[in-house]
Amino acid sequence: MSWKVSESLTTTVLSFMEPDGLDLLEPVIEHAVRVGSVMDEAINKVLLLAGFRTRDATEFNDLDSGIHVAGRQPRQWYIASILTEGVVGLIASIRACDPSDDDPSAHVGISVDGKARLTGRGIRIAQDGLHSLTNDDRQEHMRVLHRIAGAMYGQDMARRGFWKADRSLLELADELSLPSQEPPTVARSSLTSTQVLAAAYLALLGSLELADEATIDKDDTVKITETWTGTLRRRLDDAPAEDRQELIRLFHEAACEETDPAYKSFASELLEAIGLVGEGD
Known part of the structure; x- marks a missing residue:
């Protein structure tokens, strides 16, 4: 499970990552990354409260993002x-x-x-x-x-x-x-x-x-x-x-x-x- 930022924010971030306009220091890129990180953390906490065992998806695949739901645990x-x-x-x-x-x-x-x-x-x-x-x-x-x-x-x-x-x-x-x-x-x-x-x-x-x-x-x-x-x-x-x-x-x-x-x-x-x-x- 993962969270995706809005389409408008994604479009803006991608515009600063194109070869002719590459600017990795652009604040909006960091903002988008932080939004995704905060929301993934919130999703993880909700899943734990609901009684699920979770792991970071990158533990299974370096290219994946989000939360891997591994099964249930006691609430x-x-x-x-x-x-x-x-x-x-x-x-x-x-x-x-x-x-x-x-x-x-x-x-x-x-x-x-x-x-x-x-x-x-x-x-x-x-x-x-x-x-x-x-x-x-x-x-x-x-x-x-x-x-x-x-x-x-x-x-x-x-x-x-x-x-x-x-x-x-x-x-x-x-x-x-x-x-x-x-x-x-x-x-x-x-x-x-x-x-x-x-x-x-x-x-x-x-x-x-x-x-x-x-x-x-x-x-x-x-x-x-x-x-x-x-x-x-x-x-x-x-x-x-x-x-x-x-x-x-x-x-x-x-x-x-x-x-x-x-x-x-x-x-x-x-x-x-x-x-x-x-x-x-």
Whole structure:
């Protein structure tokens, strides 16, 4: 794929390259070259966002120009978005799990301390992970957090109205964008945003699954867990196979990196439990 400058600009450039009027220092020639270069760069970025692998066409033929489309790859921006939605949604759902005003006996809810225990590990992983991102990746990571949290707040406002919408979603994006004051003692270098989010996602689900009934009622655990794992599956239903396999790879990697035996066991079985892989995969 390549970009061609306008016919009028091409004609003008060629007029300065004819034998009787050759002038390679003419500024319009440099302008045309720069326009083509800028547009090829833009095309390449769009293709990468759409999930394609690209290479410079000159790698295959010195006389070619433009971008060679070599196949598909996982869309990292999409993976980051659905993982962010899950992390934000899980934390918000846990924090919103309060006793019912109409019938407290029918809905125990979660105490303040219980909410802190259930969300603390996932939040800590997310904040510690910021130390391992490059500056550019950290800025993009924070931008995605605020964009997704803002979209979720907008959806909640449309559903429940302005006064009842959960504004804590917006505050949660700020909280998750704040690196821990002290970098982790053992930090992995060169992490990606999706690796951080996958680890935080697993930690939050693990905290719910491993919690005792004094912390959270099992019915609440099932409700929260099924809501967000169901959302994850729906997001992947129409996604390319590359996206699905990348998410599975990230969860497998996060499970392998887990140091707590109980969490490791849970994480290792999660993919099959939520239907992302079949038995024996």
